[in-house]
Amino acid sequence: MLGGNPCMPVNEKLRDELTDKLFEAMLTLKTVEEFYRFFEDIATIGEIKALAQRLEVAKMLDAGMTYEDIVAATGASTATISRVKKCLNYGADGYRIVLERTRNEYKKQG
Numbered sequence: 020m021l022g023g024n025p026c027m028p029v030n031e032k033l034r035d036e037l038t039d040k041l042f043e044a045m046l047t048l049k050t051v052e053e054f055y056r057f058f059e060d061i062a063t064i065g066e067i068k069a070l071a072q073r074l075e076v077a078k079m080l081d082a083g084m085t086y087e088d089i090v091a092a093t094g095a096s097t098a099t100i101s102r103v104k105k106c107l108n109y110g111a112d113g114y115r116i117v118l119e120r121t122r123n124e125y126k127k128q129g
Contacts, residue, residue: 030111076103077114 048054058067072095079089086100107114 073099073103074114074117076100077107078118080104080107081114081118 048057072093075093076089076095076099080103086097089095089100
């Protein structure tokens with residue numbers, strides 16, 4: 020079963036028409052290159068790097084790595100690691116969905 024609760028409602032503080040349009044626009048992107056081009060235009064390099072770091076932290080936490088190892092490997096602060104861990108344990112399961120799907124993609128490729 021896919022990680023996440025499909026019945027869990029989206030946070031209504033986040034959801035609005037403009038955000039829906041942003042996410043719908045992202046669904047039109049087809050390649051990693053297109054994502055790079057879109058994100059370079061819409062976000063700063065620092066914002067993109069921070070998002071990438073959080074996903075890597077989530078992968079490492081999911082693999083059972085310690086905070087110390089994660090800090091050493093990613094340079095993430097313990098506050099960032101703690102925030103990601105909280106999302107993994109009590110969040111909307113967005114990380115879980117991505118982690119499971121990327122694990123499945125790696126299995127298909129291997």
